[in-house]
Amino acid sequence: MTKVTPLLLLVTSNLINYLKVCYNAVNDSRALVEDFVTWCGNNHLQLNVTKTKELVVDLGRRRSTPATPVSIRGADVDMVEDYKYLGVHIDNKLNGSKHAEALYKKGQSRLYFLRRLGSFNVCTKMLNMFYESVVAGTFLYAVACWGSGLRARDANRLDKLVEKASHVVGMELDSLAVGSERRSLAKLLAIMNNTSHPLHSDLAERVSTFSGRLRLPKCNTERHRRSFIPTAIRLYNAYVPS
Template identity: 30%
Template structure:
């Protein structure tokens, strides 16, 4: 609550206003003894709507931090674009062009922010994603990269960019061991944290 009041005061001091109707409250609480009911969040005397999931940029974040909602949304969007892939095949477009279309219009949807959510997705959601890839393979007649390979590639690329940018907040999390060939692994007490981006990439 103090942070919200400070933000509201800062906005007022800088001639800005917060749109309460577009502001949402999402509570993430994994404690066994959760405090109920939670005190409503207020901004300038107006209560903020509490939601169970919220779309931040292109990622759907839910209060239980599972990715089923996000993956279902992306799978449905990708399946709609498979129609255009079928139409291109009907026009006897070359496999190379079909693969290019898949990469730009379908794979890009399936892999948005994949380094954030893929590794903590349940097996059922991963299978739903891979079914779209296999269906695109049958339509295009091309061998397409698996999402696991794309995930590893994205993680490596993102880690390299963070390491090279000393102003990046996550740069300090990549600490080389004394012999200078590997990074020090970050300690993680929970499996969810252990499987997240920084612990997985810092020790690789």
């Protein structure tokens, strides 16, 4: 009879529980896909499998075993490492690198038009208006979703483009961090004022009856701490008078 040490037993038990969670999560996702395919068939809708992509978010440090692709009516769905959804590039690590790279390339092309406009001796007010609508509008699109979790290297690259735009416009422009904080706070206030929003009830429960501030959720990882809700709550508490 093989004896198992308490430490090995604990590790084995945690590993088995983790595998059970992963197995149940995979089965649940497969069941949701099957239910959705069935619903489409019942409502006379046909899925285009060739345009359907599967993105598996794996936040583990170790390389995991490749997941089995989803099959829809006998056809396997292509698995991708990043996907562009509603103008935002989402990667399987949720670090925003793919989106930052796309923004950098797009920002360079928009900066060219700003320089061309500046070569015609256009006034600073018009240059600033063009920057806010054409250049900054590209940088700050959905920034509340990805801005706070962006890596420092990617944020610095985008800030360099803002500095170049500042020289063209002739005035100091807000950095990416400032724009991200402003829009994140505005989004949080909009959620708190919208009773039909899915996050409204959760935020309402976090309001302190004594100070009026919001209680921060428990964050076990740095990625969670830098996500939208904890970041927006910290910004909100900083503006609430003590």
